[in-house]
Amino acid sequence: MKGKIKEKGFSISGALLLLFAVWLGVKLGLIFMLWVTAVN
Amino acid sequence: MDRDFWSWFMTCLFGSFVLTCFVIVLTDKPLVRSDIFPEKSSKNLDLKESSSNDVYLPQNDPFVLLADSNLSEPYGFYRALDYLVVADPHRSSGKGYVRFYDVQTKKENEDKRYSAKFPAQILEFGQKQILIDNGSGGSIKIIQDGIVLSTYEGVSDPKDGFFDFEENLMYIADRGNKRILVLDTNLEVVAEWVPKNNFEPNGITFGSNGKAYVTDKISKKVWVFENGSITGSFVPDSPERFLYPGGITTDYWGRVYVSDYSADKIYIFSEDGDYLGLIDKDLINDSSFKKPRNLFFDKSSGRMLVSAGDRLTNAGRIWSVPVPLLEE
Numbered sequence: 632m633k634g635k636i637k638e639k640g641f642s643i644s645g646a647l648l649l650l651f652a653v654w655l656g657v658k659l660g661l662i663f664m665l666w667v668t669a670v671n
Numbered sequence: 672m673d674r675d676f677w678s679w680f681m682t683c684l685f686g687s688f689v690l691t692c693f694v695i696v697l698t699d700k701p702l703v704r705s706d707i708f709p710e711k712s713s714k715n716l717d718l719k720e721s722s723s724n725d726v727y728l729p730q731n732d733p734f735v736l737l738a739d740s741n742l743s744e745p746y747g748f749y750r751a752l753d754y755l756v757v758a759d760p761h762r763s764s765g766k767g768y769v770r771f772y773d774v775q776t777k778k779e780n781e782d783k784r785y786s787a788k789f790p791a792q793i794l795e796f797g798q799k800q801i802l803i804d805n806g807s808g809g810s811i812k813i814i815q816d817g818i819v820l821s822t823y824e825g826v827s828d829p830k831d832g833f834f835d836f837e838e839n840l841m842y843i844a845d846r847g848n849k850r851i852l853v854l855d856t857n858l859e860v861v862a863e864w865v866p867k868n869n870f871e872p873n874g875i876t877f878g879s880n881g882k883a884y885v886t887d888k889i890s891k892k893v894w895v896f897e898n899g900s901i902t903g904s905f906v907p908d909s910p911e912r913f914l915y916p917g918g919i920t921t922d923y924w925g926r927v928y929v930s931d932y933s934a935d936k937i938y939i940f941s942e943d944g945d946y947l948g949l950i951d952k953d954l955i956n957d958s959s960f961k962k963p964r965n966l967f968f969d970k971s972s973g974r975m976l977v978s979a980g981d982r983l984t985n986a987g988r989i990w991s992v993p994v995p996l997l998e999e
Contacts, residue, residue: 645676652683659684660691668983670915670932671762 696983734955735988736976737777742770742987745978747792747803747831747918747965750774755989758790760805762982769793769802785817792965794834794841796856801841803829811843811858823858831874831918831965833883842883844872851875851885851896864899874919874965876927878942884927886916893919893929895944905944913938918965918978922994928975930963937963937977939995950975950992960990968994 737755748757753774760767767790771783788806795801799820802812811823811832827847834841840861843852849871851864871888878884883896891913895903906912914933921927925942928950937950952960960979967976975994980987 645672648672648676648680649683652680653687656684656687656689657691660688660695663688664692664695664983668981670917 732972732974732991734957734960734990734992736774736991737772737989738986739770739772739777739779741779742980742989744980744982745964745987745989746790747794748976748978748989749793749795749967750969750971750976751795752971754780756793756795756800757978757989758787758793758802759987760787760789760791762789765789767806769800783817785814787812791829792831794832796834796836796839796841801832801834803832803843805829809845809847811841811854813856813858821858823854825860826852830872833875833877835877842875842877844875844885846871846873846888851883851899862899864896866894866901868901870894873917874929876919876921878921878927879925880942882942884919884921886913886919886929888915891916893927893940893944903944905940905946907938907940907949908946918963920966920968920975922968922975923970923973926994928966928968928994930966930977932962932964935961935963937966937975937992948995950994955990955992959988960992963990 742757742759743761744759746758746760748755755772755774757770757772759770767787769785769787769790771780772778773780787802787804789804790802791805792803793800798815800814802814804810804812805828809826809829811826811829813820826843826845829843830846831844832841839856841854843854845852849865851872852860853862855861869889872885873888874886876884885894885896887894892904892906893916894901913931915931916929917932918930919927926947927940927942929938929940931938935951939947939949941947952958962981963977963979965978969976972991973994974991977990977992979990
């Protein structure tokens with residue numbers, strides 16, 4: 632074997648980024664629904 | 672971060688977005704909330720009492736006057752003797768129409784229908800109509816048999832209007848220009864009312880006392896105008912407040928009705944602004960009574976007609992709800 636295969640695994644930064652994705656998705660969903668149901 | 676990670680990232684982002692939308696739709700939770708929950712006034716007139724003391728007018732007719740599947744989000748409307756004319760903007764597609772319905776058959780007369788960008792209110796005078804179009808900045812049009820006779824474009828975001836048959840003048844709630852515009856039937860400017868306070872009129876009506884009542888989006892009040900100047904204001908009694916006062920009209924007895932789109936309620940005031948009671952889903956026992964917009968007092972049935980519906984559901988309705996009789 633020429634080089635080491637980098638193992639995939641749990642990383643704090645990856646988990647935080649996924650959490651950020653969920654948070655952003657919720658916020659975008661809320662903003663979208665606010666826009667859809669805007670009073671005008 | 673490898674490719675796998677970013678596909679997970681996008682899955683989480685999109686998934687939570689869709690899930691949030693679903694949860695909001697399914698729970699039907701209002702997004703614009705207030706910590707003040709309107710309650711019934713002590714002077715409230717309850718429909719349940721109506722059978723015993725005739726507080727409200729007779730209840731034989733159904734509460735839904737019109738529920739056509741084509742009707743998406745009705746704004747302003749009026750009832751002539753045998754037909755109902757509805758401004759239906761359909762905000763989700765941007766293809767608005769003015770629709771004509773036979774009151775008896777509830778069927779639309781498609782030959783009379785005409786398109787408009789964003790019809791916000793429709794008024795009648797003589798054989799003609801005044802269309803308050805909110806689309807493309809805004810315009811006021813005089814229309815006869817679907818043909819535009821004249822147009823006035825000096826308005827911005829107009830929402831409502833009132834036609835004074837005695838003076839032959841129209842009063843336009845010119846929201847974007849923060850004023851009430853007075854036009855004659857040739858669409859010439861007669862006057863403009865520009866209050867000093869920051870003011871965005873949503874709706875306008877006149878009482879038999881000659882006073883104008885104007886709902887304000889900014890201060891969330893009803894302003895009382897006399898001869899073009901503000902002389903007073905009112906809101907429902909505490910803890911009741913307006914969340915979004917929109918449509919406004921007066922009835923045969925001079926009482927003022929104000930619809931609150933965000934609170935799903937219609938408040939009733941005396942002509943002096945005293946809070947008398949409210950009309951809501953509990954009164955007519957129908958939980959689908961939501962998002963009331965424009966109001967029209969129907970003299971022929973003695974009921975308040977209410978346009979309702981939102982862009983989300985595209986299920987517009989014209990309701991016919993009872994009004995309280997005077998306590999004599």
